[in-house]
Amino acid sequence: MRAAWLMIAGGLVVLALGIGVSITLTYGLVFVGFLGGLAYALGVSGLSQRKWIALPAFVLGLMAPFVLTFGVHSVLMQRTGHAERCTVTAKEEHPFAKYPSVDYVLACPSGEVELDRDWNDRLKTAEADVLVGPPLQPDWADSTRWNLLLVTSVSGTMILLVPVARLLRKQP
Structure with a gap:
């Protein structure tokens, strides 16, 4: 169980690092976030020990690097960036x-x-x-804008899936 917690925590940290590096340096580093997303998914699956939770965990783990990298970048640019001709x-x-x-x-x-x-x-x-x-x-400046609700819902879903996996583990 300790290994599952380490994978979840490590996965979330690597995912956050991958997102930070991707929106400041180059989008090509999204693969760092992928590694974190996969570690998170493996940790959640191991924590719950239920086969059916693996699918949503892996979907979130694979989708999160893209949604969070491009979504967070777009939302931050909308809020903090300024337009130049x-x-x-x-x-x-x-x-x-x-x-x-x-x-x-x-x-x-x-x-x-x-x-x-x-x-x-x-x-x-x-x-x-x-x-x-x-x-x-x-x-x-004219590119498609990401919605803050979408970006925060992916993060919120990832965080909420961890206690759900833990509760499922306690069931016989």
């Missing part, structure tokens, strides 16, 4: 890639920013609004 200085188009996109380099008042967009959403003009708010990564 930026000019496109360079762009690299990838129309024939598996996922067509355009990579942009933008000159903003706060410095140079590199962002990418899906091919269908590419910029029509040489200017765009960008949300900046160091130390967070910049983001497009």
